[in-house]
Amino acid sequence: MNPEPLVLHEIDGPVATLTLNRPKALNALNPELMDQLIGVIADLDKNDAVRCLVLTGNARAFAAGADIKAMADSTPTQMVKEQRFANWSDVQRYSKPIIAAVSGFALGGGCELAMLCDIIIASETAKFGQPEINIGIIPGAGGTQRLARAIGPYRAMELILTGNQIDAQEAYAAGLVNRVVPVERYLREAQELAAEIAARPPIAVRLAREAVRYGADTTVRDGLEIERRNFYLLFDSADQKEGMHAFLEKRKATFRGE
Numbered sequence: 001m002n003p004e005p006l007v008l009h010e011i012d013g014p015v016a017t018l019t020l021n022r023p024k025a026l027n028a029l030n031p032e033l034m035d036q037l038i039g040v041i042a043d044l045d046k047n048d049a050v051r052c053l054v055l056t057g058n059a060r061a062f063a064a065g066a067d068i069k070a071m072a073d074s075t076p077t078q079m080v081k082e083q084r085f086a087n088w089s090d091v092q093r094y095s096k097p098i099i100a101a102v103s104g105f106a107l108g109g110g111c112e113l114a115m116l117c118d119i120i121i122a123s124e125t126a127k128f129g130q131p132e133i134n135i136g137i138i139p140g141a142g143g144t145q146r147l148a149r150a151i152g153p154y155r156a157m158e159l160i161l162t163g164n165q166i167d168a169q170e171a172y173a174a175g176l177v178n179r180v181v182p183v184e185r186y187l188r189e190a191q192e193l194a195a196e197i198a199a200r201p202p203i204a205v206r207l208a209r210e211a212v213r214y215g216a217d218t219t220v221r222d223g224l225e226i227e228r229r230n231f232y233l234l235f236d237s238a239d240q241k242e243g244m245h246a247f248l249e250k251r252k253a254t255f256r257g258e
């Protein structure tokens with residue numbers, strides 16, 4: 001019998017919901033789970049019917065970090081040979097937006113995984129932090145860079161040097177999360193937002209996401225160049241013609257992703 005998948009997924013119309021499935025270990029992210037997650041995202045990327053993804057855990061934990069058991073006795077040589085954590089960036093490599101629906105712990109690699117997503121919806125019980133310092137290491141899957149860009153270097157520095165957690169409201173105030181909602185609603189809220197994005201023209205969504213993401217990593221000048229090129233490119237899409245003509249004809253546009 002096959003073991004239960006470490007990442008479940010279900011498709012509802014244009015929205016796919018991916019659920020991290022190691023609840024007993026608070027969804028600690030081991031290499032097998034990350035391989036499965038990236039595999040599911042890659043598969044969904046090829047499915048034109050799916051336009052937006054939601055990534056979630058459970059009410060108690062989005063993910064409590066990289067799996068400490070899986071690395072406690074590792075050597076640097078093993079880390080280098082296996083390029084541990086290097087593949088995590090693949091989470092954001094594909095074309096469809098991903099919304100993280102976070103409840104409970106999003107710590108260490110869990111916070112880093114949420115930050116690999118494009119939008120973060122938090123339940124009131126969500127806790128974010130980079131506690132690696134407490135176990136003698138530092139964030140290793142983007143935390144020092146992405147958290148500093150998300151909430152500013154000073155606040156990120158305090159979290160990374162102390163390992164302290166912030167709650168959902170503090171994360172919202174710091175700009176790390178988009179919305180904070182009651183725990184009963186966080187997943188539904190993320191799925192509704194995903195459905196809203198999924199109703200937009202997919203090529204424009206893709207190129208807008210790419211421009212924002214690229215721009216966050218580069219100079220304003222290069223970012224503007226990407227934005228302009230993507231803008232010009234969209235004038236080759238049927239959805240641009242449909243969107244503009246529907247506006248002029250005062251009717252609702254139907255986007256086909258072409």
Ligand code: CAA
Pocket residue numbers: 024025026028029064065066067068069085105107108109110112131132135138139140141142143
């Ligand atoms: N790795 C492996 N197992 C973990 C884990 C992790 N990151 N986090 C939790 N677990 C396991 C626990 O070992 C425990 O398993 P057992 O029942 O088999 O003992 C189970 O999940 C439940 O955890 P707790 O009993 O500790 O639950 P709690 O409610 O008392 O505490 C917690 C919750 C505060 C999140 C605590 O589990 C904790 O501190 N976890 C570790 C957080 C952490 O240090 N994360 C960073 C990891 S390193 C990293 O992520 C590196 C990177 O940048 C890529």
